[in-house]
Amino acid sequence: xxxxxxxxxxxxxxxxxxxxxxxxxxxxxxxxxxxxxxxxxxxxxxxxxxxxxxxxxxxxxxxxxxxxxxxxxxxxxxxxxxxxxxxxxxxxxxxxxxxxxxxxxxxxxxxxxxxxxxxxxxxxxxxxxxxxxxxxxxxxxxxxxxxxxxxxxxxxxxxxxxxxxxxxxxxxxxxxxxxxxxxxxxxxxxxxxxxxxxxxxxxxxxxxxxxxxxxxxxxxxxxxxxxxxxxxxxxxxxxxxxxxxxxxxxxxxxxxxxxxxxxxxxxxxxxxxxxxxxxxxxxxxxxxxxxxxxxxxxxxxxxxxxxxxxxxxxxxxxxxxxxxxxxxxxxxxxxxxxx
Numbered sequence: 001x002x003x004x005x006x007x008x009x010x011x012x013x014x015x016x017x018x019x020x021x022x023x024x025x026x027x028x029x030x031x032x033x034x035x036x037x038x039x040x041x042x043x044x045x046x047x048x049x050x051x052x053x054x055x056x057x058x059x060x061x062x063x064x065x066x067x068x069x070x071x072x073x074x075x076x077x078x079x080x081x082x083x084x085x086x087x088x089x090x091x092x093x094x095x096x097x098x099x100x101x102x103x104x105x106x107x108x109x110x111x112x113x114x115x116x117x118x119x120x121x122x123x124x125x126x127x128x129x130x131x132x133x134x135x136x137x138x139x140x141x142x143x144x145x146x147x148x149x150x151x152x153x154x155x156x157x158x159x160x161x162x163x164x165x166x167x168x169x170x171x172x173x174x175x176x177x178x179x180x181x182x183x184x185x186x187x188x189x190x191x192x193x194x195x196x197x198x199x200x201x202x203x204x205x206x207x208x209x210x211x212x213x214x215x216x217x218x219x220x221x222x223x224x225x226x227x228x229x230x231x232x233x234x235x236x237x238x239x240x241x242x243x244x245x246x247x248x249x250x251x252x253x254x255x256x257x258x259x260x261x262x263x264x265x266x267x268x269x270x271x272x273x274x275x276x277x278x279x280x281x282x283x284x285x286x287x288x289x290x291x292x293x294x295x296x297x298x299x300x301x302x303x304x305x306x307x308x309x310x311x312x313x314x315x316x317x318x319x320x321x322x323x324x325x326x327x328x329x330x331x332x333x334x335x336x337x338x339x
Contacts (some may be wrong), residue, residue: 210226
């Protein structure tokens with residue numbers, strides 16, 4: 001059998017006895033490798049462009065501010081990555097984080113550390129319930145979480161009186177997430193540490209294989225004995241926990257909570273996951289890619305301001321980035337009909 005090369009025509013391939021399926025697999029592997037490296041290339045290009053527009057961009061102070069701003073986004077993208085890897089999407093994560101900031105502002109002065117633990121428990125449970133409902137009812141996840149988004153936004157508005165709540169007491173229970181460790185901000189260190197912990201669990205524990213299997217072909221996963229309902233509840237529960245952690249960090253940073261505090265980060269969160277290379281159809285991606293995606297979106301946000309572009313165009317840019325990224329990473333073999 002002759003060695004297949006990219007220069008062979010289909011007729012030559014058939015004549016040489018080389019299976020066409022082998023060439024397709026080879027091309028698919030090359031495409032996947034290119035897609036996995038593309039986010040890093042995009043990040044390098046973006047940094048170069050923003051640096052050219054703003055000479056202070058690569059200064060220590062600017063990098064500190066960039067990583068501090070990116071940390072809540074990384075928390076939100078952490079849970080969103082796992083949900084997307086099982087073929088779902090969580091549209092409620094930012095609204096849940098905003099609701100959690102209200103709960104923290106209300107409870108922290110009286111409950112202290114217990115308020116933080118209680119809020120994280122509530123957000124985790126809220127996410128897990130959404131995942132369980134989606135798995136049991138087979139209602140698409142974007143419908144379930146869109147409804148959840150409305151519920152959390154309304155609850156936040158009602159409990160806060162549609163106003164911003166300042167936090168002035170017991171802030172020491174939040175300050176462990178902020179501050180400096182030498183020249184390095186503690187915010188990104190905490191976020192990266194938790195991402196690394198979850199990433200290790202995904203790599204070494206069965207749950208990582210279960211999530212990938214369900215995202216690839218759920219029917220095969222079910223036939224192999226994987227309990228899809230529990231796995232989906234776990235993924236959405238971790239997304240809820242990530243929303244709670246993002247809320248704790250943001251309240252620690254600005255000492256206040258508000259019903260719409262985190263909602264502007266929903267689109268950047270999804271953009272960070274897909275631009276990092278996690279396929280929106282599920283089964284392919286990972287947290288390391290999401291870290292790169294978060295950096296891309298964070299640099300892009302800074303770049304929009306540095307290049308003098310009106311901030312009102314920011315959401316438009318995210319929309320374009322999502323469409324382009326999905327077009328490159330989507331696995332069309334999993335979609336019989338595009339709707």
